[in-house]
Amino acid sequence: RKESMKITRDQLQEYFETPLPSVEMLVDAFTFHAFEIDSVEGDLLDVKILPNRAADCATPEGVAHELAAILDLPLKSAAVLNYDSAPTVAVTVAGVNAILGSDFSREEFLGVFRRLQFRVEEGGDGFNVVAPAQRTDVLILEDVAEEVGRMLGYDRIVSKELPGLAETPDQARFRGIEKVKDFLVERGFTEISTQSFAKKGYIELANPMDKTHPFLRTNLDDNMKAALERAKQYAPLVLSPGQKPKLFEMGAVFTEDGERLVLKTSEPVSDLPEIKDAPEYVSVQYELGPYKPFSLYPFITRDIAPSDVHVGDIVMYQRGRAHILHRVIEKRADGTFIFKG
Incomplete structure (x- = not known):
């Protein structure tokens, strides 16, 4: 925080x-x-x-x-700094430049250490650096590299294109997973992704982010049940009348036999393909076109077009579980009309 x-x-x-x-x-x-x-x-x-x-x-x-x-300005009075409890970090110019992708000089390194009031002992091609004890964030080589980059400016690090792959990556497993996901999406399912942590399990984390969920999950059922309950609450707001939410999750579970990939759906699916390598499969491509508002008065009016509605009529429509009343203020030549919203 x-x-x-x-x-x-x-x-x-x-x-x-x-x-x-x-x-x-x-x-x-x-x-x-x-x-x-x-x-x-x-x-x-x-x-x-x-x-x-x-x-x-x-x-x-x-x-x-x-x-x-x-x-790089002097203070009126220099603070008394303690270095006794701080670790010594071995640093080389080449090592830090390799981490940052930079080409900073030895003199620039020394300038940074001076400005930060790091103690420096030079030796050969490198330095032994000790930060003031209150700088509890400077413990290892990468911490010193971060300070060098921060002080000298990341804008001075030239962008470089990453080297090309030596060989084509094996995507057969990934493509097989995408094939199963596309199969479910085409049948109206929505993919969810839930946390891998659980209250109970076989594998306990040494340093859990959430101490109430210190284990790795052994199944997807519990999270699917909770997600489906939440989806049912919001379904009237986002789905068509009578349409029910259909969810699926594909994720790792951790049992006494080890880690494995599992697929869970919120309802049974006939002829569901098994997860297997599919090196030739090309996943479905989805694209979004430019947004076109359906109303000339967005956020103020809404367009609807029943044939038997006239100016001055009171219209009731349903939004989720709420029923809204509005008066028609104008009917257009194409049969649509607008009302106060």
């Missing part, structure tokens, strides 16, 4: 001898260097602090310290 730090330009200026740039330029500087500004009111900035930076940027002094690194 992001923390919010509201701070004015004048508050930031208290930490600097050098005059700070305008509010607009401060916003650009923070945003360009991976800080989100939620809103600006006058000279008040609402800076969003990511969880990994809460330890060092959750105070006005912390935000000022970050701004000093971004703008």
Whole structure:
């Protein structure tokens, strides 16, 4: 969860001898260097602090310290930093450039470390880098690479086309799955995708995102039942009268025998094909054309065309479970009419 730090330009200026740039330029500087500004009111900035930076940027002094690194400006008084409990990260110029796809120089690396107040011990082709202890997000090589890219600017990393595949990928399994999905869609089914976590199961997660669902699911039945109940509630709003929701899900389940792919439908389906490799199958292509409004007065009026309705009549129509009454205000030559909505 992001923390919010509201701070004015004048508050930031208290930490600097050098005059700070305008509010607009401060916003650009923070945003360009991976800080989100939620809103600006006058000279008040609402800076969003990511969880990994809460330890060092959750105070006005912390935000000022970050701004000093971004703008490469000295603070009035340097903070006393602790490095004792921070890990040492071995870094090479080539290693970081390989991660970023960049071509930054050794001198630029040293400039970034100076601005961020990282301790640096040079040796051979690389560095041993120690971040201040409050920078709890800088623990491994990739963290240092992120800081280098953030400070020097990702705009300086040249876009490069990825190399082509050495061989054609084997899509037989994927195409077979799509064939079964298309079969069901053609018969009025809608695909759903539900979470793989469950309250009980054979495989327990070491660090579950939801502690009430710490296991991997053993079936698709439970989620299908819950999804179908919800679909029935909304069916009158999105389906034609008398039409019932038909759902299917294809997903992995995890039993005592291991992981396997399972298909579950909300109702029985005759001649349902089995899931098997289909290397030659070409999936159905769906395209959306340009939107054409059906009313000349969208969101205000609606077009309908019963032949026995006249101007001044009261029309009742059903929207979901609600019945709506409106008065006809105009009938057109083509037989349609409009009413207040």
